[in-house]
Amino acid sequence: MSAVGDAAPAVAAIVVAARPGAPLGRALDSVAWAAERLVLDPAASVGGALPADVRRITTPDAVGDQARAPWLLLLREDEVVPAALAAEIAGAVARPPRAYRIAEELVGPQGRLRPRGVTVRLAPRTGARVVLGPGLALGLASDAPGGRLREPIVRALGDLAVAVEQLDAASTVLAHLLAAAGAPARGPRLLAAAARTGARVLGGRAGDRLGWGRWILAVLAAYEPVAAYAKLWELERCRPTAP
Numbered sequence: 011m012s013a014v015g016d017a018a019p020a021v022a023a024i025v026v027a028a029r030p031g032a033p034l035g036r037a038l039d040s041v042a043w044a045a046e047r048l049v050l051d052p053a054a055s056v057g058g059a060l061p062a063d064v065r066r067i068t069t070p071d072a073v074g075d076q077a078r079a080p081w082l083l084l085l086r087e088d089e090v091v092p093a094a095l096a097a098e099i100a101g102a103v104a105r106p107p108r109a110y111r112i113a114e115e116l117v118g119p120q121g122r123l124r125p126r127g128v129t130v131r132l133a134p135r136t137g138a139r140v141v142l143g144p145g146l147a148l149g150l151a152s153d154a155p156g157g158r159l160r161e162p163i164v165r166a167l168g169d170l171a172v173a174v175e176q177l178d179a180a181s182t183v184l185a186h187l188l189a190a191a192g193a194p195a196r197g198p199r200l201l202a203a204a205a206r207t208g209a210r211v212l213g214g215r216a217g218d219r220l221g222w223g224r225w226i227l228a229v230l231a232a233y234e235p236v237a238a239y240a241k242l243w244e245l246e247r248c249r250p251t252a253p
Contacts, residue, residue: 120223
């Protein structure tokens with residue numbers, strides 16, 4: 011709470027998750043300053059393994075109805091809000107409503123990198139909804155005027171084994187969000203999403219010399235939508251057909 015003062019900002023922090031465990035715990039801890047915390051569990055795999063003050067919802071359409079705070083902040087389970095960003099958010103929600111884009115910074119043994127492009131992660135609750143943008147980038151759709159915050163959300167990748175585990179969890183979430191949106195599992199969509207995510211990383215701004223690390227991050231990023239569409243195809247195959 012010290013990063014944002016004594017009063018909790020009027021923010022409902024929504025963490026999109028596919029599994030219980032340490033990454034989800036770190037994401038929730040990083041928004042402990044928020045007025046309320048919710049976990050969006052579209053794959054229904056987190057279960058009851060949540061702190062007592064954290065509520066679970068299973069459908070993206072329920073986000074606006076279940077949250078009570080006037081602002082929404084959206085995170086993935088493998089992302090955290092650093093103290094500097096928390097303080098900036100506290101200042102933003104005290105001003106007239108805007109839909110704020112927030113950059114993402116990838117941090118791992120390969121180095122630090124900010125991919126190109128940003129999505130809306132902080133927006134007024136009224137009329138806001140969870141969406142998947144180009145390249146399956148997670149964000150909020152809002153009719154509020156646009157704005158942008160300076161500080162980034164941080165995604166810590168860990169070593170390659172941890173990064174692959176995170177990728178599997180993220181692709182599971184994306185597949186269920188695609189299914190909820192009625193998106194079809196089609197090859198051209200898969201290829202376009204993979205190309206966009208890889209290009210975002212390759213064209214991103216490095217915090218230090220990455221070398222081959224940039225290509226490793228690009229391959230991991232591009233594989234995420236590929237895995238998501240593969241899992242969407244599996245969900246479609248298992249979906250019961252009308253008699």
